Amino acid sequence: MLRALADCNNFYASCERALNPALEGVPVIVLSNNDGCVVARSSEAKALGIPMGAPFFQVRRLCETHGVHVASSNFAVYGDFSARVMEVLAEQARDIEVYSIDEAFLGFPDMPDAEAEALGRRIREEVRARTGIGVSIGLAPTLLLCKLANELAKGDRASGGVRVIPSDPAARLALTRPLAVDRLWGVGPGLASRLRSHGIVTVADLAEAEPARLRSFAGVVGERLALEARGVPCRDLVEEAAPRRSILSSRSFGHPVTDRAELEEALAYHAAQAARKLREDGLVASELVGFARTNKHRPDEPQRRAEAAVRLDPPTQDARRLAAAAAQALAGFWEPGFRWKKAGVFLLGLSPADRSQPMLPGLGAGESEARRRLMTAMDALNAKLGRDVVRLASTGLERAWKGKSERLTELSTTDAERLPVAKADGPRLPRTRIRFHE
C-alpha cells in the first residue's frame, strides 16, 4: 500500500489570507490564545526571522517595522477551512485518517514512484483550486517516511510541494544518509541523544540498525522507528477515531488573579467547557482535577503549581456537578498570597454515557434524568442561539480574568465572496475527531 501525508502550509496564516486576499504577498502571523505567542507564520514572516513560538511582545517591533499583518487566532474559522480541505482530500484517496486540524494521512493502491509523484501533484492542485489553501504532500511506504517526505517537500522549493521517498531500498538509504535522525517524527531531543550515543546519527543509520538492538536501549518506540525507517509499517491509517481518554480546558488569565472568588469563577467556566466537550462526545467522567499555577516567567514572585482531584460518583456529564467539583478542588488547594496566572480543569476516567446510568431503581435515577434533560435543553438552545448564550451563573458575567484577543479578523457577512461555501453533495468523511491545536 502506498501512503501519503498531506499537510497544509502555514495553515492558520493561510486561512487568514484566504479570508482576506489583500494579504497576498504580505507577511502574516497568527497569535495563540491571549495574543501570547506566535503560532503560525507565512513564508514571508519566516523570512523576516520571526521564530515559531516567540512571545509576541518580543517581535512586536519587528512586525511594526516590516508591516507584518498580525491576527488573533480564530479556531472556529480554521476548523471550517480544515473541514473543506479534508473533504477534498477524502475524494482523492482510497483511505483517509484526519490526523490533526491541518494534516491527513492518505492511503492508495501501490504504484510506481513516478506515478505516485504525479498523483501527489494532482491532489495538491485540486486542494488549492477548491480551498485556496496550499498543501505539501509526502509519499512513502510507511507513515514515518511520509512525514519525512513531507518535511523534505516543504523545505525544497524545487520539489514543487511533493516528494516521494524511493521504494527501492538502496536509493532510500542514499537519500537518507545525510539526514540527521532527529528530523524524524517522534525523535525529540531526549531520544536523539540516546540514539547518537549508540552510534545512530542519521536516518540511514537507523534504517540499517537491527530492530532488536534498538529495543534494548530505546524500547518499543525505538524498535518501531527502526522498522518504519526501513519501510516496514508498524502503524497504519486509523479511520475511526479512538475514544478520547481525557479532556482538558485551561487558559492563561489576562491579568494575575489573586481573588479566590475570581479563581473559582474561572474554574467553573473551564468545568462547563469541559462538560460541553463531554456531552458532544457522549461521554461521562469519573474524576475531575482542578489546577492553577503562578507565572513561571516571574522568578521574583512566589511560585506554585497547585492541583486537587475530585471523584465523581456516579460519573457525570452535568455542568453543574462538574462546576461544584471544581469548586471543591479549589477548596483543596487554595492558598492566599499567590498571583495566579493560569487555571484549568482535567476530566479523566471517561466512559460512554449510556453505560453508566444508575441501575438501581429509585437511587438517584430521577435526579440523573432531570439533570440530563436540563443539559440537553441547554445544548439545544446554545446550538440555536450561539455557544455560551445559556450558561451557568457560577461561570461569571464579567469574566474579568479572561485573556485578550484584540486582533480578530472581522468576518463580513455582507461580502458574498468571503462566505464559506457549503457543499451538499460531498462525500461522507470518516468519523475522525479533528483536534484543534498547533
Place this chain on the structure above:
DNA sequence: TCTGGGGTCCTAGGACCC
C-alpha cells in the same frame, strides 16, 4: 507590562493477589 492549549503513549515502580 506582555511568554499557548490540548493531547497520546510508554515506562517504572508500588500495591495487591495467589
Place this chain on the structure above:
DNA sequence: TCTGGGGTCCTAGGACCC
C-alpha cells in the same frame, strides 16, 4: 545475613506531538 515467584492493575511522570 538470610527471607519465592509470578501475575495484574494503577499511578506518576517523562517524552513527544501538533
